[in-house]
Amino acid sequence: MPVPNVSHDMLSPMLRQRLERSLPLEQQAVTVEALGNLLHSVRNITPLPHDPPPADPANRGVMAQIYRRLVTPVAGAPAGPFTVGEAWTVQMVHYLDEVDRAPPLGAPDAASPAPLPQSHMHAHLLYELRREFGLLGFPETYQWRELAVNDAAAGLVAESTRKGLQPTEVRAFSARELPWPNTAPTVPVVVLLAAWNAAAPPPTRPDAASGPHLWDPSNPLDNRDGAPDLLRAPLVLQWSGLMPRERL
Numbered sequence: 001m002p003v004p005n006v007s008h009d010m011l012s013p014m015l016r017q018r019l020e021r022s023l024p025l026e027q028q029a030v031t032v033e034a035l036g037n038l039l040h041s042v043r044n045i046t047p048l049p050h051d052p053p054p055a056d057p058a059n060r061g062v063m064a065q066i067y068r069r070l071v072t073p074v075a076g077a078p079a080g081p082f083t084v085g086e087a088w089t090v091q092m093v094h095y096l097d098e099v100d101r102a103p104p105l106g107a108p109d110a111a112s113p114a115p116l117p118q119s120h121m122h123a124h125l126l127y128e129l130r131r132e133f134g135l136l137g138f139p140e141t142y143q144w145r146e147l148a149v150n151d152a153a154a155g156l157v158a159e160s161t162r163k164g165l166q167p168t169e170v171r172a173f174s175a176r177e178l179p180w181p182n183t184a185p186t187v188p189v190v191v192l193l194a195a196w197n198a199a200a201p202p203p204t205r206p207d208a209a210s211g212p213h214l215w216d217p218s219n220p221l222d223n224r225d226g227a228p229d230l231l232r233a234p235l236v237l238q239w240s241g242l243m244p245r246e247r248l
Helices: 013-021 025-041 062-071 084-101 107-111 118-135 142-163
Strands: 169-177 186-196 235-244
Touching: 013 025, 013 062, 013 084, 025 084, 025 142, 062 084, 084 118, 118 142, 118 169, 118 186, 142 186, 142 235
Parallel strands: none
Antiparallel strands: 169 186, 186 235
């Protein structure tokens, strides 16, 4: 659950020191906080990198640069070896670099039964969720939306892996705010997410009158007959988070 203005310390003392001491002073705090929040959002994913580690300095991606900083000892910081937790962190940063570099998923890929690398699927789910969260109309900040999207994408990746699915389509529906004191700086929100592969869409909803509880009127896809019945999608995930009440 993304919480605004809360940072997550996901780095061991050794990895934190390596990262901080390889950065200019003015970049240390913001980089450590951003990486901690990102690692927290994907904590329930088993990273399965497809490509070799981004050791080549020619790879100037943000996560590639962080990877090289984490695996390179620096003066004044412990030299290792990695613990199990540190090895997971380094492998996850490697995986997230692949997510950042994944090519766009086109129509031929969507219809193909060939399995995609997990990082490519993850990147496409991020793309789908950024669109869907943008349609919900919440008065959220950009920072919160990115936290929410990364958290929701990680949940979809974990469930897709567990069920053996390769979703290419995502829709958000039944988005609602929960009752909460008006004086609180945040408000809890719940969003239902449906995901499926374009080659095997959910069954259509044949009649608007036949099942009023099968379809939510707030669904951006409309409530017309013949539209996909999202509650019967192969993957339906309930996502929740704490959203800032006012745009910063």
